[in-house]
Amino acid sequence: MEPIQLTERLGRWSSGRGPLYLLLADRLRRLIDEGELPLGTLLPPDRALAAALAVGRGTVVAAYDLLRLEGRIVRRQGSGTRVAGPVPDAGPETTDAPAFLHLLEPRDGVILLACAAPDAPPPELVEAYQRAVVDLAARRGDIGYHPSGDTVLRQALAEHYTGRGVPTAPEQIVVTNGGQQALSLLARALTRPGEQVLVEAPTYPGALEAFREVLAVPRALPVGLAGFEAAVRDHRPAFAYVIATCQNPTGGMLSGLAGSRLASAAASAGVPLVEDEVLAHLAFPGEDVPPPLAAHAPGVISVGSLSKLVWGGLRVGWVRAPEPLAARLSRLRAVHDIGGNIPAQLAAAHLLPALAALRQRRAAQLKANHDHLRAELAAQLPDWQAPPARGGQVLWVRLPHGDGVSFVQTALRHGVAVLPGSGLDAGGGSREHVRVHFVPSPEELTEAVRRLALAWRAYDQAARSLTAPPQLAV
Structure with a gap:
């Protein structure tokens, strides 16, 4: 393919935010995945494409290298750069994570x-919905759009955290459609394209997808974020993400002392720390469950959900965060879906006291x-x-x-x-x-x-x- 032909297909590829190589790789990725650059297509050499796009050769090399690591292109000395096709993510014969x-x-x-x-769904959920229907019948003067979440559930969640040793106001709670949407909103709010996010290796694959969706770059650390302080000095991450209790997938737990040190180190470095608590209520009987990381530092951001404890079909999750961040998350939420399912939120509010x-x-x-x-x-x-x-x-x-x-x-x-x-x-x-x-x-x-x-x-x-x-x- 001639450079001018590819340039025309790329369109306004550089109009987004972030490093040029990431924007170029993202546009090429879309062309490959949508079939506009078919399998086997010979792409222009680095220098030729760089000249056609009026960018440095390093920009093209970095974009090509990223796509090569993803398996979307193949680069061989003497044979040039060819399209290897889209990465399979929905075919019936693959179980590769995180595209599952x-x-x-x-x-x-x-x-x-x-x-x-x-x-x-457990019997408690059926009963909670029955009580939620009664609540709905009594509602007046409410159009049902609540980007931050229904006030009843936000109040119940604030009391839930306060009871766990984390004083919380309803204004610090943003209700989401499950924990996955909570991670997606946080990724959009806290990162810009090309910025790094410290994560455990291994970790929850849905989190990696949420971070990569906004062109953030996950930086792997051992489980528990060992080496956190050195990584902060070396990489200046946008935030860090950890599953401290019932870690997914190892099933381990960060001790209270280790959690306190991590939370303090994040606060000292000015790096937002996101704790995924979706599995925190699934510790086995007899296990000594440590307190939430937010109990050690008020700036820790907590993500929760009822999908693993109650039922996946109950799409109710939340973020507990400092008020300014919570307000920003609500604005982002409003852009996407204005608000969540109020009957489900009312049912969740009735469930919280029965969680034990x-x-x-x-x-x-x-x-x-x-x-x-x-x-x-x-x-x-x-x-x-x-x-x-x-x-x-x-x-x-x-x-x-x-x-x-x-x-x-x-x-x-x-x-x-x-x-x-x-x-x-x-x-x-x-x-x-x-x-x-x-x-x-x-x-x-x-x-x-x-x-x-x-x-x-x-x-x-x-x-x-x-x-x-x-x-x-x-």
Whole structure:
């Protein structure tokens, strides 16, 4: 393709915010993903495209390198730069994380161990909606648009945090359509294109997607954000994101002392610290749950949701933040959807006082499932390493060899879907891991492990055949 042809297709690619190389890569990415640059298209050389766009050669090189790392282009000495095609993110035969939204919908005959949430609404939710209907019947003079969230729920959430040792005013609460929207709003509010965000490796893949969507660059640190202070000095991040309790996917917990040090270090450095508490209420019975990080520093931003504790279909999440940031998040929220579902928010307000009993019942069930899954893995796949979790819904499993990306394809063909570890690691590691959740019944987990064992035997046999020395002819 001639540089002038590509320039015409790029259009006003540089009109956004952020470094030019990111804007150029974003526009090329769209052209590739939408099919305007078909598979095999020969792209212009660095210097030629840079001259046509009136930018430095380094801008084009950096954009090309980013797309190469994503797998969208291939660069070979002597063969030029060619389009490799869009990164598969919705095909039926992939389970690569974080692009796993297609796995949310059930598929015939496939046991889904990729996306974890309760598989049925509990009786408490039905009762809460019945009470919410009564509340709605009594409402007058309310058009129902509340970008910050319904005042009843905001007040209930403020009391919920205050009861956990974090004094909170309703003005500090912004209600969202689930925890994922909360992360998306925070990413838009706190970052500009090209800025870095400190994250754990591994971490929740949906967070990585939210940050990358606004062209932020996740910078990986060990779980618990070990090395935080040095990373702040070296990279000057826009903010840091941590799952301190029931970490996803390792199931670990940051001790109270470690959490206090992290919160204090973030406050001293002036770096906003976002704590994802979506799984914080799923600690196993008997575990010593540390206080929220916001209890150590008032500027910590907390993200919560009822989707993992109550039901995924209850799209109610929230952000607890300093008032100026909360007001900004409300303005951003209004641009997208004006407000959330008021009946759902009223039901959530009725649920909050009943969370203790629901949490106790669900945590006990998850602990039993966790033990059952680990026992089945030990019996049928003894070479796999599945360390125990202290809470949450998933196991972080290390394979004896190979990589998760290729194994999950084999597993899917055997009727079970799990997530490869590389999609949860912003640093490009964890390729030897897979994430497996233990929400289903013990019977379904037993069948899932049976299928995983069959898949592993097929995968292992194929790997050995590829590495076996050739037979000598006699």
